[in-house]
Amino acid sequence: MSAATGPVARDAQGAVAPAGLADPPRPMFRGVLHFITAMLAPFATVALLLLADSPRGYVGASIFGTTLMLLYMSSANYHLAPWPASLRGLWKRVDHAMIFVLIAGTYTPLCLVVLNNAWGIPMLAVVWTLAGAGVALKVVNPNAPRWLSVGLYMGIGWVGVVAATEVVTTLPAAALAMLVAGGALYTIGGVIYARRRPDPSPRWFGFHEVFHAFVIAGSAAHFALISIYVV
Incomplete structure (x- = not known):
């Protein structure tokens, strides 16, 4: 990470640091878990496509797999690369926006294959519309309060309870157990991200890494659900 250049500087979480001070060091494992997952995501996507046995299953698998790759690749890119301040803000927007995209991508095979048209198509439209609004928020205001961002992520993630x-x-x-477990893991991760604790080892594996671990676990649960029971 670069040193502060100007009247103020922002750390990796968007907090303002005093002028002339370098950004606080990040844990050594920041981004590593998502980098590993990003390397696995293309293989997971191919597996889903091979398992799909219907046009809707194929479309759902394609979209879910693509959003998995986008989320983990953008996260690894944002957290690992030594971006200059002029580009770091851009990648922060992309990283945070991709969370909304993955939420909608996870809904897609469920809406197309599991739900009938009376429920599935309207639900799909609502979720992607809400995700688009979330992306717009992150593009316009990437430093929105954590509670707002996490609230939106969770709200869109659990809107499916209406069906x-x-x-x-x-x-x-x-x-059903896999579906609920995935949602619960994402939710716990979101709470950890919002509260910034537990923070087991700020030098090596901090609260953000714990958050990333729960996100990966949530994705794994939903991947298992979609690969075994949906597509």
């Missing part, structure tokens, strides 16, 4: 009856009657118990 709970349809989902429960369609998916087996094991699939």
Whole structure:
């Protein structure tokens, strides 16, 4: 990371630092987990495409896999590369916006394959519209308060409960467990990100790395759900 250049500087989380001071050092593992996942995401996408057995399944698998790759590649790129201040803000916008894109991408195969048209298509339209609004917010105001960002992520992520009856009657118990577990893992990660704790080792593996670990676990649960029971 670069030293501050100007009256103020912002650290990796967007906090303002005093003039003339370098950004605080980041944990050594910042971005590493998402880099590893980014390397695995293309293989996961190919596996989904090979498993898909219907046009809707293929479209859903394509979109979910693509959004997985976009999220983890943009996150690894943002957190690992030594971007100058002029570009770091751009990549922060992309990184945060991709969270909304992955949420909508995860809904897509479920809406196309699991839900009937009466529920699935309207739900798909609502989720992608909300995700688009979230992306616009991050582009315009990447330093929006954490509570607002996390609230939007969770709100869009759990909006699908309105179709709970349809989902429960369609998916087996094991699939429902994976669906809920993935949502719970994302939610716990979001709370950790908002509260900045637990922060086990600020030098090596801080609260942000814990957040990243929960995001990966949530993605893994939903990947298992979609690969086994959906596409």
